[in-house]
Amino acid sequence: MASNGAKQPLLSGLVDPASQIINECHRNRRRIRHVKSPPLAESVPSDTSGNGPIPCCGSFWGGLHQSLKKVALLLAVYLGLGTICFYAVRDDIKGKKTNPILDSVYFCIVTMTTVGYGDLVPNSALVKLLACVFVFVGMALVGLILSKAADYLVDKQEILLIKALHKHEKPGPAASLKEIETSKVKYKCYLALAILSVLMLVGTVFLYMVEDLNIIDAFYCVCCTITTLGYGDKSFSTGGGRLFALFWMLTGTIGLGLLFLYIAELFTESRQRTLVHWVLTRKTTNLDLEAADIDDDGVVGAAEFILYKLKEMGKISQEDIALVMEEFEDLDVDQSGTLSDSDITPAQSTQMKK
Amino acid sequence: MASNGAKQPLLSGLVDPASQIINECHRNRRRIRHVKSPPLAESVPSDTSGNGPIPCCGSFWGGLHQSLKKVALLLAVYLGLGTICFYAVRDDIKGKKTNPILDSVYFCIVTMTTVGYGDLVPNSALVKLLACVFVFVGMALVGLILSKAADYLVDKQEILLIKALHKHEKPGPAASLKEIETSKVKYKCYLALAILSVLMLVGTVFLYMVEDLNIIDAFYCVCCTITTLGYGDKSFSTGGGRLFALFWMLTGTIGLGLLFLYIAELFTESRQRTLVHWVLTRKTTNLDLEAADIDDDGVVGAAEFILYKLKEMGKISQEDIALVMEEFEDLDVDQSGTLSDSDITPAQSTQMKK
Structure with a gap:
């Protein structure tokens, strides 16, 4: 806050x-x-505990x-x-x-x-x-x-x-x-x-x-x-x-x-x-894992699990996810399913041209 | 709904x-x-478009x-x-x-x-x-x-x-x-x-x-x-x-x-x-990617990116993420950083024993 x-x-x-x-x-x-x-902050704190x-x-x-x-x-x-x-x-x-x-x-x-x-x-x-x-x-x-x-x-x-x-x-x-x-x-x-x-x-x-x-x-x-x-x-x-x-x-x-x-x-x-x-x-089942697996790689990463559970809690909706997913796909120029510095650099120059 | x-x-x-x-x-x-x-649903639809x-x-x-x-x-x-x-x-x-x-x-x-x-x-x-x-x-x-x-x-x-x-x-x-x-x-x-x-x-x-x-x-x-x-x-x-x-x-x-x-x-x-x-x-920068990378593997997956953006939109908070992260770590018995069927099966039997 x-x-x-x-x-x-x-x-x-x-x-x-x-x-x-x-x-x-x-x-x-x-x-x-x-x-x-914080977006656009000058440095990202290395502390990942959230505090x-x-x-x-x-x-x-x-x-x-x-x-x-x-x-x-x-x-x-x-x-x-x-x-x-x-x-x-x-x-x-x-x-x-x-x-x-x-x-x-x-x-x-x-x-x-x-x-x-x-x-x-x-x-x-x-x-x-x-x-x-x-x-x-x-x-x-x-x-x-x-x-x-x-x-x-x-x-x-x-x-x-x-x-x-x-x-x-x-x-x-x-x-x-x-x-x-x-x-x-x-x-x-x-x-x-x-x-x-x-x-x-x-x-x-x-x-x-x-x-x-x-x-x-x-x-x-x-x-x-x-x-x-x-x-x-x-x-x-x-x-x-x-x-x-x-x-x-x-x-x-x-x-x-x-x-x-x-x-x-x-x-x-x-x-x-x-x-x-x-x-x-509640008990996590194989069906949950299957549903939580967004990138279909057969395993559920921490972020995928968190998204799945937050959706179940009603904190976020499928549209929220779909909206950001679209931007992700736009940014992922090499179609690797992940974003790395190499995706970002051309994306930035494309955005700057607009 | x-x-x-x-x-x-x-x-x-x-x-x-x-x-x-x-x-x-x-x-x-x-x-x-x-x-x-849907959690506990009898079958998970294969349609991943969200519709x-x-x-x-x-x-x-x-x-x-x-x-x-x-x-x-x-x-x-x-x-x-x-x-x-x-x-x-x-x-x-x-x-x-x-x-x-x-x-x-x-x-x-x-x-x-x-x-x-x-x-x-x-x-x-x-x-x-x-x-x-x-x-x-x-x-x-x-x-x-x-x-x-x-x-x-x-x-x-x-x-x-x-x-x-x-x-x-x-x-x-x-x-x-x-x-x-x-x-x-x-x-x-x-x-x-x-x-x-x-x-x-x-x-x-x-x-x-x-x-x-x-x-x-x-x-x-x-x-x-x-x-x-x-x-x-x-x-x-x-x-x-x-x-x-x-x-x-x-x-x-x-x-x-x-x-x-x-x-x-x-x-x-x-x-x-x-x-x-x-x-x-807004322009995605290298700093964003670094901050969004929850599992510290150097690349940002779709789910990590979505979490990061939803947090920026104010739809979810760091506590929401931290709470679910705890459950994830409990479930991840082999400490692989991902959940698969092998994590779930022993976890289920542990939960059943309680």
Whole structure:
């Protein structure tokens, strides 16, 4: 994962858009990746155990911050436009009013998070249609923020884990890596739960203190808000309350979204692990060997076996293999069934001519 | 994909839980899979082009229906319990009432989908806490229904596509498969959009006819509902309206969820495709060959090359490879670096002894 960060400066001069995409796609894989074979790297580490050196993370953070900045910009544009629109039609919004600008932003946030208390409601055809547009765009934006927040937390934590891993001198083979992978997903759930609990506690105390709700009503209003239920019988009615709500509502709904996301990941991970375990422990038969033998030479090499098993685990598909196989056949100019330096040198000059 | 259906009856006698998990995990991969190498199959097709015969889909449907049945059962239990609870405390729910049982189910659905109009609201501490419990459980349930619905639509459509593919005699290599993969994601978006449009049209017409809203208000109420915004100024207030809402609200919110899910998939797919294209067209160098050479024999076989490229595409990770490599080394009793029948026969008897 973090190895992509090390890769980016090398690639950026050559294929800038692609390298950015690589970073994003790899990040979506959410795995600890090693630097055994970075493409276009200046030297290939001789260590074949898969535990390369710790890569530098500078440009990796840069890329992530870039993507967070983009989302923050989108959010600012959305809220800015929303506030201007709803401020302009403020007379066509009925309900409990405080400061007109604050109410416009508040209405915008209540709409985009789909909390929809109903303490402020559109009162003309135009504003109703405007609210419809803003809720659809807002939902997409909240989804985007949620996915970026998930990536951000995962990356942050992955770097911590890689560091922890390298504290132990010899991190050992895949088994311990798998353990870390498992506890990582659990740790993410705990993290999201902790964040959400703090947000719920802060919200309850605030509603109890500032909005003068009793403790049950405050908790009920918190639950109604973070789940985006928003019955609207209890909501933020004071200027101070609405100001607090601007920040708290967005973080609270996204916090709950994250928790659900991570719990789902926990289930997927455990199901996937059962499958991997089954694939790795089941008896290998002659039929398996026959099927795994890609080059039909009667024996199964390490790479052929790995491909076969990964396909069985559902990690790769036949099309993935077929696509790369085509490139292999193009590169293998002497038709030997293997690639060596002699294949590559003419292939390079052919590619350069194009 | 559908090949798993063909696999299941073969496996079911041996490893029932695992085979079910395989089916589910493979289904989550959402790819057209071929039957080149089904594990434990009675015969391995000699066709190595990756285009195997069309498998039978009977047990595949059985497995899927099983999983849908489970979700339907969960939903029935949730709504049943919810209705009983809210019926029991109906005097502590204030708002516009119609038939008490209908109102209880309606309140339950409004809560679980997080629409939360606020036309019926809890009016005692107990009911408020009850609503909090029901909204959290309901959200999880809606998420589960959404994911199962997504799988269902994908599988249904995949079978249609495989059939269409086999109408053309020779389906051609990976290129045309990739094209189908792309148009599949687009097609899913269109499908979700079509379903949602029909649901929105039906909802608008219904609200206009039965709830006596004008056409703008009806459309506004539809948008407020499917997005789960639910301001509550316009909602279902008649018995007939609430009966309709029971079915329409759940399908509408899930329909919109599906659309967002598929649009997100479209973006991921197109980003992934750019990466795959870059990995496959970039110049292969001597350094790549050195890094790809897993068995250090100085040349890169087809399988080694495929593994290297798939790792670069982010489809597999170093841990995936390391895990299977361990099993390979265990199986390779004569330490030849390849597996042949002679390795397998003693390995089998060792495994049987355990």
